[in-house]
Amino acid sequence: MSLKELPFLFGGDYNPEQWPEDTWEADMKKLQAAHVNSLTLNVFSWSVIQADEETYDFSLLDKVIKLAARYDMQIVLATSTGALPAWMVNKYPDVTRTDINGRHAGFGMRHNACPNSPHFRQLASKLVAQLAARYAGNPAVVCWHVSNEYGGLCYCDNCASAFRDWLKAHYNNDLAAVNAAWKSNYWSHTFHAWDEIVPPTHLTDMIDAGTDKPVLGGAALDYRRFQSDSLLANFKVEKAIIRKVDQTTPITTNLMAAQKDLDYFQWAKEMDLTAWDNYPSFDTPSSETAMDHDLIYGLKQAPFMLMEQTPSQANWQPYLALKAPGELRMQSYQAVAHGARTVQFFQMKQSRNGVEKFHSAVISHTDATGEHETRVYKEVQALGKELAGLPADLRTSRRAARVGVLFDYPSWWGVEYSTGPSKQMAYMQQVHTYYQMAYDAGLEVAMVGKDSDWSGLDILIAPVMYIADQATTDKIHAFTRNGGTFLTTYMSGIVDEHDNVWLGGYPGTLRDVLGLWNEEWDARPPKTTVAVKLATGQTVAGTFLCEIIHPTAAKVLATYADDQLFYTGAPAVTENAFGKGHAFYVGTQLDKAGLSAVMAALLAAAGLKPATPQPEGVEITRRYSETHQYTFLLNTTNRPLTVANPALGGEDLLTHTTPEKEVALPAFGVAILQSTRA
Amino acid sequence: MSLKELPFLFGGDYNPEQWPEDTWEADMKKLQAAHVNSLTLNVFSWSVIQADEETYDFSLLDKVIKLAARYDMQIVLATSTGALPAWMVNKYPDVTRTDINGRHAGFGMRHNACPNSPHFRQLASKLVAQLAARYAGNPAVVCWHVSNEYGGLCYCDNCASAFRDWLKAHYNNDLAAVNAAWKSNYWSHTFHAWDEIVPPTHLTDMIDAGTDKPVLGGAALDYRRFQSDSLLANFKVEKAIIRKVDQTTPITTNLMAAQKDLDYFQWAKEMDLTAWDNYPSFDTPSSETAMDHDLIYGLKQAPFMLMEQTPSQANWQPYLALKAPGELRMQSYQAVAHGARTVQFFQMKQSRNGVEKFHSAVISHTDATGEHETRVYKEVQALGKELAGLPADLRTSRRAARVGVLFDYPSWWGVEYSTGPSKQMAYMQQVHTYYQMAYDAGLEVAMVGKDSDWSGLDILIAPVMYIADQATTDKIHAFTRNGGTFLTTYMSGIVDEHDNVWLGGYPGTLRDVLGLWNEEWDARPPKTTVAVKLATGQTVAGTFLCEIIHPTAAKVLATYADDQLFYTGAPAVTENAFGKGHAFYVGTQLDKAGLSAVMAALLAAAGLKPATPQPEGVEITRRYSETHQYTFLLNTTNRPLTVANPALGGEDLLTHTTPEKEVALPAFGVAILQSTRA
């Protein structure tokens, strides 16, 4: 089945190997009753399939697939290479990782294969070849799922050696070029032979100060790139083996929000569609979940699989607060609103043992015997029924945001590798702050990378874009010159792609488009604020970092206004006309009022009318098919709210009513207004 | 000397090898003057006795024992295997442990012999054989003390191998049974050969997230059991060697409150009498010390040795607050009140060097030269005199509590190994909460295990009894059916002995006796409370965890009453009539007022009249000889208090008066009322 045909899946991970065979059929019935139409199988079964290096036994999997197919389940078939069998670790110790403290892992856990272990690559390839040969063409298999939740870093000798090969490939086999890129004539770090280069660990060049701080930033950045590439190579190897025997079925793996270890923009290029696992905690702001969805959508600018979520609790969170009635449904629709083309769970049946035994599931411990049917099961069941009734074009409908937020993995790595300017620097928090600035203003956001297509954007916000390579700089120039509205902030444009600071005044290559240079910055101690005066006269608060801006062409929108500081009166926020567009700079971290003013100025510069601010507690998000617009109204709170109808005339697909000017939403209530596109 | 004859010992650890020989006799005089009648010798002298593998030199010990005997000291003779000589560690590196991070210890510290090191077992056995041969029959030796403060875990290859042997023995040599018990078809953990099984460490299957969290809970539980058994095997080996040549003298070792590493209920079976080291901190509640004493008493339901306490300060505590005048005396009598048959100190003479140099002692640094006699010395002296005057039958008199609190080591291990329901889960705190519920109500408590004799109990409280095996379930059924009053709480009855969740609704096998099932739980964020309404109309507060109870037969005693929560109105506390008895369930952690109401309900159900609540700050505890009742009144505060006389007509053994209706107690004051038994 091709990606285009892939239906809306409702289901998720099912691990029958954990259960007696005589319970499987009852599970099928109970899942079918919950409108489950898809199962993800074989995620962690390697040791069940392979008792030793020579023996493969697919009999259990054969039975399960046959049974699932009998119940019309669409199967997402995993390759089961996400966890290693014990025999393999004992026989080939190089298959596990060495951590940043130089400790080599023995058998246990999961997601811990060394990506550069020759034995792992060989054994995984053999397994996948067998799996692909056996199940390719099985009509029940609608999607391949390679490994599971890739992530983590390894620092073993095989990785060290592979790193040197990676460097040879990326630096044209020229060690002098590496020395030059890393500026390694620093603390006697000049390398005179390739084998002098070792991974940056706590035993080598990485200071362990709570957070890791490398001596050679350029080397550490390259090691990050290399490790992301190494795991991606694992993915590509497995994908290629499958593709050889199955040319149509989509192949993916499940990502995890914006996790730091992998450059997902590079990964997405190799994936047929993106997929991710969404585990908001009880105190996660809805804007953060929205941002995560938008990032996954943004990786390919295309609908994605919501491959995992939990019906109620995720075992690894510090406090297992339950999801209240309606909360799971609201979260599921939030995913769909942002571009999900599936709603899947981890997992179908709650494990009796193992670290995830308190992770909730469709069939919980309580449901498992058939004595009781729980609230959570019933909510899943109702949701399944509802989803099955949604129009088919929703599944592949697309997002259309005109505001972009730029997300850049190397900047994340680099800015958090830096010692300074402040231990409070946290890239994800910074990005979320500016995402939220737009979200609160009622705007939909496209999360984009440096290589993404920005052509649909009116406004591009690049918070803490620490690394400004020349190509990105040129692209920003073009974007702005052609009428775009660009904004960047403190700690942007600081270094090139090798962590070398741009000389002559921050923000380096971005000075032209912004019409300014910064002379110095002042990191503020925690719990202190600096008054910032807006052009309107309003005073807002700055924190974290204050940059002292010298406009060369830019207009001043706000100034520091604290008489205790010598830089009172200096510009804090500026706007620069550049070509047909405008470029904004924010030199300090503003409070919500300050950000709201900045957002208004961006809209004005972009010639857009002010958006209706997001109603407090309600998110409004849209998807577009060829024929319809779908407007999602999501009450993210546990109290009833009424909001203005943003899509008058649209029919609510859930209530089959056409709301008037106002839409009343119960606690965690959802409306999906279907309108015909003009 | 037999256990029966063992007199009331007053004394403790004396380490003459730390001091010039010419100071020993002065020590004896000073100790005798303090009414010390017992010395614990040879606790850490291995390297003094053995300069190398071939040479034994007992001359120092001979001299010390001879001298001590000359001063009529009753000797508790330790085997000195609690700390390893340096030569042994250098020669046989396997004698020390490998920690959970895979780091193997070199020479140093103490209490760090690998229990499964063949060299350690062999060398310890040879030493103990020599000691036993030499000193068995010495009339001054009244008790053998094996090693010291057993505890700690080892993860070395010898332990790994011994663990596999332990598993073979416990699973009938059947690897499939191990896989089944641990449900190891989980994350590819299926074992196909015994040697694939490795200890759960941070390098294998134990997540290091501040607290340790295993992937396979069943395996981690077994590793705990195995390690406790391994150290117990060390104890048994030494005991057997001594017993071969000395058939009468009691053999023991010193336990440490309820420390987590050893299942003391298993240990107590092998000990002739229990003994423990009591080190309350300046902020330890008196109820906690009481609970610790009751646990040690409860292990064998028999009087115990208070083998160590400090006259004033314990060096390892964060703030070395002194014990105020009277505080040591009060604490000593609290021990006696709860069943101590000795009052012993660590130590007789304060070390001049070493990590314990600031641990106080009977002969302190200040007392050591004879220039000064300190307050603390004088208090010890006065106490010694007083204790010597107490009646002989007090020593072996027994406790008689009708309220039991169930303590279960595997539940402790298992519930804290779980990820979820809350990072605030702390088993000891939970047990103490319910101990204190009874203590505050003026009730005496028997700490019991699952295997203990419950026949003397009217009420059995089993807080957080996470593991409910079938045998315990049956025993609880019988207890309740026969008229007992049983209470258990949230997070009880969750799993079987292999950490496999009971299906069909919590609390698993306890649903019948309780007349209910729980559908789900809601872990509450810290610092939040949930209103709970009692049947009386009183509103109290719940925290930590709220379980949503479905009574099938139980009566509702309290309900959630928070309109923000969808489960408002659901039962929070219930009572179920079962046979001739009653079974209570507490679904959330209640505040003191809530617990007080629960305690009252328990008493009512048990047909007991309400106890007089513990007077604030005063503990009243009783012991019973064949002829007398001894009622201890302990003012645990530093201010004078007056309380109603609970034993009218009794004579205070300390003041030789017969108090009226009220007893006035000075700060830290004590009265021991002797009454004739009816």
Added chain:
Amino acid sequence: MSLKELPFLFGGDYNPEQWPEDTWEADMKKLQAAHVNSLTLNVFSWSVIQADEETYDFSLLDKVIKLAARYDMQIVLATSTGALPAWMVNKYPDVTRTDINGRHAGFGMRHNACPNSPHFRQLASKLVAQLAARYAGNPAVVCWHVSNEYGGLCYCDNCASAFRDWLKAHYNNDLAAVNAAWKSNYWSHTFHAWDEIVPPTHLTDMIDAGTDKPVLGGAALDYRRFQSDSLLANFKVEKAIIRKVDQTTPITTNLMAAQKDLDYFQWAKEMDLTAWDNYPSFDTPSSETAMDHDLIYGLKQAPFMLMEQTPSQANWQPYLALKAPGELRMQSYQAVAHGARTVQFFQMKQSRNGVEKFHSAVISHTDATGEHETRVYKEVQALGKELAGLPADLRTSRRAARVGVLFDYPSWWGVEYSTGPSKQMAYMQQVHTYYQMAYDAGLEVAMVGKDSDWSGLDILIAPVMYIADQATTDKIHAFTRNGGTFLTTYMSGIVDEHDNVWLGGYPGTLRDVLGLWNEEWDARPPKTTVAVKLATGQTVAGTFLCEIIHPTAAKVLATYADDQLFYTGAPAVTENAFGKGHAFYVGTQLDKAGLSAVMAALLAAAGLKPATPQPEGVEITRRYSETHQYTFLLNTTNRPLTVANPALGGEDLLTHTTPEKEVALPAFGVAILQSTRA
């Protein structure tokens, strides 16, 4: 050039190897324009000089030195042994260190050569021999700088072996003497052969409880002494090689405030002059910086080099707050006021990459291209001009304080190695508290060691002088008997130099001079205070520790006054007449008011008139040449202050005015009043 001729240097570290050669000359011009007259070169160039074991290439250094000389730069020439080349670590792994966790370092970082590595010593010696041969006699080289910021400890096998050699040398080859000194008959620690002795690590005898706590304190103290001696031996080896070919040029290395790893009093004996790196944080009290300067001055009682400071920000601090206008200048003059004979920076030109890229510099990233000239550059330039105009005799002028504060490295090590009396024990904080007591009272302080010349002192304050050896005791006796005023505190006189407690009552050997003994101490929980009543009736607060003093001859100056504590009424502060002098004892940590009263009593006892208290925010410090007194007035705050003129008639060298009775100082303002000496 001899030390005597060494001019006032203004400049600092310059690392041209990090930059293209064609930028060097522009740097020289820019530095010369900033009045820079000195460059520190070759600090981290080992790998640039030596590409492998056989090849030395000084061509870059030759060029740089030639260029610098052409610009009249006085060169401080470093030996570049502070960081190891990668080839060396790969070829000879023993050159790096093994940490306290037993982890051996690979290539990376700096300051991490094992001091007892034979390969390191050999290779460093060869390099230095080449450097010395090449550049000795070069007239531009005015000072040799050996290695860089020595510090850190190693626990490798080479160090273990060298430790045993060190012990043999210090204990006359007598293992019994080691056992006796360490009192190792403790926890079976008796050593029967030298090779049983191992370094105290987390894997051997050092408890890892957040802070390190050894079992054998005496052994740990000796290991500290040995490690300080080992690095000092490295320094001496390099120095001797240079001295062989250059008999006159001063040789030094840069110290770091009072860092714990090295006994700087021992080091200073081997250094021609002291030098240090001053990095106050935005919240460092000026009294702490003053103390640090005074310590470095005190090591040799002679002017020192301020070898590093930052023009604005130090990258490794948690919040990179900038230095406000004038702040750098004030800090520079504070250094000079306390005895600096140079003002040097790290560094001349800000690195583009590497962990220090955000460490500010004279030529910053912004200045580097010549497009902009920053505020910070201009402040450095103005300062350079000003400094160049100061009189020549200021450079070698001396301090003259009559109040001494005793600083003792072994006491620092020993008291923080102790478990007890309180986890809040921090030696540096304690010393600073008493330094500040004098500083706040307007007194200048000499920081002295036990071996220092105390003859110029009227008052000697020895806070937390944990170790009281007999020689120091005798010296204190003599000092006091001859009319000196001595003060010591809680936790003084506790142990001898091997960490063996003095028996018979604290403070051991100091009891005589103080006329008292302490019976016991009471560590107070955090956030609690004890009322202390002064003889004047004033009540102040005690915290941290309360010692219960028994005066034998001393007069009581203050008593505890808290009715909740049994020792209310007991003495807290005493004064004892001893010979012609007086000895004070402070038994609890007093608040500022209490310390102020103590300081007044000290002055009265010393027959000194009360000093004018330091004006809030202004420091007044003096230096004396043969002909002049220089009085520095330093406004350490960011607001203008006016103070009484302490040197009427003196001319302010900075404004060239002669102030009246009052001196007005702008924010961070400075005046230097030059007066003729009587």
